[in-house]
Amino acid sequence: xxxxxxxxxxxxxxxxxxxxxxxxxxxxxxxxxxxxxxxxxxxxxxxxxxxxxxxxxxxxxxxxxxxxxxxxxxxxxxxxxxxxxxxxxxxxxxxxxxxxxxxxxxxxxxxxxxxxxxxxxxxxxxxxxxxxxxxxxxxxxxxxxxxxxxxxxxxxxxxxxxxxxxxxxxxxxxxxxxxxxxxxxxxxxxxxxxxxxxxxxxxxxxxxxxxxxxxxxxxxxxxxxxxxxxxxxxxxxxxxxxxxxxxxxxxxxxxxxxxxxxxxxxxxxxxxxxxxxxxxxxxxxxxxxxxxxxxxxxxxxxxxxxxxxxxxxxxxxxxxxxxxxxxxxxxxxxxxxxxxxxxxxxxxxxxxxxxxxxxxxxxxxxxxxxxxxxxxxxxxxxxxxxxxxxxxxxxxxxxxxxxxxxxxxxxxxxxxxxxxxxxxxxxxxxxxxxxxxxxxxxxxxxxxxxxxxxxxxxxxxxxxxxx
Numbered sequence: 001x002x003x004x005x006x007x008x009x010x011x012x013x014x015x016x017x018x019x020x021x022x023x024x025x026x027x028x029x030x031x032x033x034x035x036x037x038x039x040x041x042x043x044x045x046x047x048x049x050x051x052x053x054x055x056x057x058x059x060x061x062x063x064x065x066x067x068x069x070x071x072x073x074x075x076x077x078x079x080x081x082x083x084x085x086x087x088x089x090x091x092x093x094x095x096x097x098x099x100x101x102x103x104x105x106x107x108x109x110x111x112x113x114x115x116x117x118x119x120x121x122x123x124x125x126x127x128x129x130x131x132x133x134x135x136x137x138x139x140x141x142x143x144x145x146x147x148x149x150x151x152x153x154x155x156x157x158x159x160x161x162x163x164x165x166x167x168x169x170x171x172x173x174x175x176x177x178x179x180x181x182x183x184x185x186x187x188x189x190x191x192x193x194x195x196x197x198x199x200x201x202x203x204x205x206x207x208x209x210x211x212x213x214x215x216x217x218x219x220x221x222x223x224x225x226x227x228x229x230x231x232x233x234x235x236x237x238x239x240x241x242x243x244x245x246x247x248x249x250x251x252x253x254x255x256x257x258x259x260x261x262x263x264x265x266x267x268x269x270x271x272x273x274x275x276x277x278x279x280x281x282x283x284x285x286x287x288x289x290x291x292x293x294x295x296x297x298x299x300x301x302x303x304x305x306x307x308x309x310x311x312x313x314x315x316x317x318x319x320x321x322x323x324x325x326x327x328x329x330x331x332x333x334x335x336x337x338x339x340x341x342x343x344x345x346x347x348x349x350x351x352x353x354x355x356x357x358x359x360x361x362x363x364x365x366x367x368x369x370x371x372x373x374x375x376x377x378x379x380x381x382x383x384x385x386x387x388x389x390x391x392x393x394x395x396x397x398x399x400x401x402x403x404x405x406x407x408x409x410x411x412x413x414x415x416x417x418x419x420x421x422x423x424x425x426x427x428x429x430x431x432x433x434x435x436x437x438x439x440x441x442x443x444x445x446x447x448x449x450x451x452x453x454x455x456x457x458x459x460x461x462x463x464x465x466x467x
Contacts, residue, residue, distance in 0.1 A: 005019050035127045043153075203225070209233075210234075295307040
């Protein structure tokens with residue numbers, strides 16, 4: 001019997017881009033055992049030495065930025081002209097997490113107390129199983145992998161089956177950086193095998209980026225594990241934008257469209273629903289339509305392409321289904337598909353769409369779309385916008401477009417979300433915790449808070465005087 005094989009189907013032309021063998025449960029368990037053994041030594045390595053190897057890893061990855069752009073284009077369809085942006089974000093996050101590692105992992109002094117020495121030490125968790133997403137395949141992997149290693153853990157990565165070659169690139173770059181054997185390893189395995197290895201008791205932490213449904217499956221596996229592995233889940237989103245009347249309108253139009261349509265809308269923090277104050281509604285909609293009509297849909301390998309395909313034909317059909325259903329329910333589509341002749345039913349190539357006359361009875365305003373489409377609703381006040389922004393099962397980011405900082409802060413305090421943006425969106429600042437609320441997940445990555453998720457506190461309560 002032939003061994004099972006993973007096939008990466010490229011959205012560029014539907015061909016098989018690469019094939020890799022799938023590991024058996026026994027092979028993955030053996031990999032985890034090696035990770036556990038390596039972690040006993042790795043945790044004893046000084047943080048400064050870990051930082052040196054981490055920096056060499058980042059240098060190796062950044063030197064391969066052209067390779068990164070090509071791998072992303074062929075594996076998940078992002079236009080090659082934007083490929084280097086993934087490495088810019090990767091490098092910013094990586095170098096920040098290296099810079100704050102020593103301080104974040106240092107002992108916490110509990111303060112003076114006569115006759116005692118008291119402090120909290122950050123201990124590594126052990127073996128971390130990382131399950132990144134395909135949509136930003138380098139950055140979603142980096143968020144947890146590098147901080148976990150810097151914190152003294154070992155990592156086994158199972159990347160998305162759509163972008164499995166990224167894991168190989170990580171391994172090669174870690175090797176160039178001098179990382180000891182088995183501190184970072186990767187496997188390709190099925191969902192069924194993933195479930196079994198999480199339940200094995202050999203995994204001390206699971207980090208997952210993906211759908212809410214996928215997150216629920218991970219939690220079911222964790223609940224059945226022999227131990228109690230920690231979890232960090234970054235799941236679905238339906239992120240809102242609110243445009244106030246005091247907005248810099250041209251700036252908001254440009255950036256909200258980019259926040260909704262970059263990466264063909266395939267971002268957990270993409271702008272998927274937009275609420276616009278009635279005072280600027282008409283001009284905003286006019287600007288959005290003109291901006292979207294200027295996109296060029298085509299092959300991601302073409303340097304002129306600004307909007308690539310979505311990841312697969314089934315995803316395009318799902319997105320189009322949301323759009324068509326909303327139109328049947330009374331919404332109006334403002335983008336004529338004839339502007340995008342490359343769009344064809346049954347393929348991943350999909351025309352973008354902007355919908356008006358939408359409401360929260362429509363799936364396109366309530367369920368994650370994960371594609372190049374969003375709805376725009378007119379509102380009369382901040383209070384109405386807040387109510388609508390919170391009317392969602394998700395809560396990753398929310399963007400407020402205004403020239404009034406105090407108003408943005410006051411509104412942000414009332415929004416159920418992980419990050420409040422003012423005059424920007426679809427961005428991850430590594431100095432801030434990346435986290436969500438409600439069905440968007442649990443835990444956090446990046447920033448000092450991210451290190452807290454990848455370590456456990458151990459308290460030292462030492463009586464120094466006994467007389």
